[in-house]
């Protein structure tokens with residue numbers, strides 16, 4: 001082995017220069033200058049030992065003696081490495097002594113090196129193996145290359161390889177190892193192997209490895225390419241982006257930790273991560289949550305089977321695809337339904353049933369009283385209802401207890417007989433295998449019995465139907481949900497859309513269930529009378545029927561969820577303004593509770609005790625700052641509202657409070673009282689200030705008086721309405737119940753027009769009310785002689801002395817009117833028209849008549865009487881048979897304020913309306929009647 005000295009040039013990791021290869025590399029100024037002086041001092045091109053360095057800056061033992069072909073200093077180079085040197089590897093050399101880590105000063109110092117001995121000739125077998133491996137690798141690389149020049153290069157080397165002699169094979173191994181790349185360790189190993197045979201064997205192994213890696217990589221990339229759709233690629237890129245962002249954030253955070261002077265990030269995210277930041281983590285959490293919820297479903301149940309099936313599908317479908325989103329959305333809905341037998345998730349506390357607690361009924365009563373004034377009968381009915389719920393729950397528990405006892409007994413018997421004679425017991429118990437206790441979860445049996453009747457509150461708007469529902473839920477300590485059915489025309493709104501539908505989702509019932517979070521909540525179906533009729537979108541009423549029918553609703557089918565849902569433990573409460581538009585089958589399933597409206601007195605109480613405190617609170621004031629006097633409240637109730645309920649009253653009170661709130665705030669600002677904001681602590685000081693203020697003129701006044709209302713609320717809408725009512729020939733006031741369930745009065749107007757003895761009826765009248773008109777006229781014609789309208793019994797009052805027509809009109813012509821109860825009023829109107837006698841304007845009447853002159857009972861008495869009272873009618877004529885309705889339903893104060901006349905016949909009605917003796921009855925008619 002010969003030796004000499006060569007200047008050592010360390011190569012930057014991971015460069016390795018192999019014999020017969022060339023490289024160009026940038027070098028720092030010091031190295032460049034050293035190389036320059038080397039070139040200057042030598043006659044030919046200088047030779048250096050190019051030594052590879054490890055990642056830890058250790059110099060390798062083996063190096064390549066390389067000729068410095070070129071040294072340039074290009075103008076636009078990095079100032080730290082301004083020189084570019086080109087080297088040509090000649091042969092491998094070995095450093096005599098291992099060199100330490102080189103510093104800048106030791107650059108290009110000459111070191112002792114050894115040249116390895118001449119190589120042996122490798123065997124044919126080794127060469128062949130090498131050639132095969134190298135050819136396979138070159139072929140692979142040529143195929144994978146995109147650039148044609150590279151492909152050609154690989155093909156050229158392959159051609160050379162085939163023609164090469166055995167003696168040059170080891171040299172070829174160096175050439176190839178320098179060309180095909182590969183890892184640093186592999187190239188270093190080739191460099192460190194001076195023996196030809198060993199080097200060829202090593203190269204063979206490395207080339208086989210490289211070819212395999214290339215093949216596998218290609219295969220994977222092909223497979224990925226094929227399977228990746230555009231969206232998947234997008235998702236893939238997004239994931240990468242998210243990862244990069246995470247890294248950047250971590251970097252920023254660590255920078256932020258180090259330098260407290262870094263610019264603070266805006267908003268709440270400073271120093272902490274926002275919930276919007278880590279999408280990937282939240283996504284994983286959501287999936288884990290979903291899985292947990294599916295696992296919590298009752299084993300073997302339909303919902304669990306569906307959940308598991310969809311979960312498996314979800315796992316197969318790549319994330320980010322549309323289908324993935326659809327399935328996930330479905331699973332989120334499926335798992336959010338409170339399935340009766342699922343293990344409680346812990347998100348929503350499974351509060352114990354209030355119905356089983358002590359003093360339940362008295363607490364419920366207190367709750368109803370606290371929320372509502374009056375409504376005594378309704379409250380009593382609700383207490384009955386709650387008592388039933390409680391008893392059923394108790395009965396359910398007893399049954400469950402009994403069942404459990406039976407189960408234990410049966411199991412004990414089985415165990416006993418098995419131990420005495422196993423074969424016999426088998427024979428004995430096998431036929432009865434079905435009777436062995438089912439593994440029904442205990443809560444299933446318990447909850448099954450909690451169902452109660454379905455309540456339907458019917459009444460005018462603002463009478464407290466919705467808030468009663470809320471009170472029931474509070475009394476039972478169950479979650480309350482309201483579903484507004486007004487304007488629901490499509491069955492799918494109740495049942496949901498099938499999943500095949502684009503943007504499909506569950507219906508209102510499932511949505512309410514999800515919000516309630518419990519399978520035994522209270523659901524209020526509001527405005528059930530406003531549900532659309534059957535149409536081409538299906539029949540929403542039929543879907544409701546399924547929801548409410550106790551026979552069917554244990555397996556309600558929502559089209560989206562597509563798993564039967566048990567609604568039997570839910571307490572359904574419905575509200576409606578009228579019963580007329582509710583379909584008979586639906587009505588049949590409900591227990592109707594009528595709310596008719598409030599008297600002025602009740603309204604005053606409600607206003608003072610409930611509405612005023614509510615509005616004060618809503619506007620940030622207290623009683624110390626605003627007070628409405630009793631006359632002012634009454635004026636609001638009578639002059640600014642005319643409704644059965646209290647909603648407009650509440651709005652009007654709200655308007656007054658808001659007005660005062662502005663005044664108060666301005667005054668408080670000027671006088672620097674608590675900056676215009678009241679708080680419990682300053683109430684005393686404020687009150688004192690207010691007392692003083694009340695005294696001073698032009699200051700803030702906390703009392704709202706009747707005289708101020710016009711300034712605040714404008715001109716009273718119902719002012720002097722009663723003065724518009726006039727006592728006039730042919731005009732009589734009837735009592736009606738309008739579409740919203742609200743009672744009121746309606747004038748029946750009649751006039752005589754020239755004609756042929758006919759009757760003209762206008763005012764959007766239905767068939768029944770038209771018939772009432774004809775009936776009334778026939779009765780009057782029949783008794784025209786008795787009433788001294790005609791002089792002979794055979795005369796038609798509409799033909800003689802002149803032929804006339806009668807036109808009857810009911811105002812508010814755009815509103816449809818129907819029903820039989822206007823008979824009495826119409827008769828009185830005709831009699832007034834034909835006799836000239838007038839009915840006083842403070843009288844109103846209702847009642848159906850027959851041809852024989854009987855007055856028969858009608859409905860809606862309470863609403864009608866309350867309406868009449870609101871309209872300041874003081875005398876009401878009603879059918880005799882409705883006497884009981886007045887006694888039962890009408891408040892005592894109203895009964896005391898009004899006169900009620902109950903009539904059996906039309907004759908009695910006429911006497912009550914016109915006054916006894918006011919009509920010119922013929923004497924014989926009176927005698928005839930008394931004989932009858």
Ligand SMILES: Nc1ncnc2c1ncn2[C@@H]1O[C@H](COP(=O)(O)OP(=O)(O)OP(=O)(O)O)[C@@H](O)[C@H]1O
Pocket residue numbers: 371372373374375459460461462463464465466467468526575576577606610645646647650
């Ligand atoms: N008896 C009452 N005592 C106290 N507040 C009442 C009473 N009746 C009604 N209210 C109040 O009147 C307001 C309107 O009541 P609610 O919304 O229950 O009316 P509703 O009958 O459901 O009307 P709609 O038919 O328009 O839905 C609520 O603020 C309610 O608290």
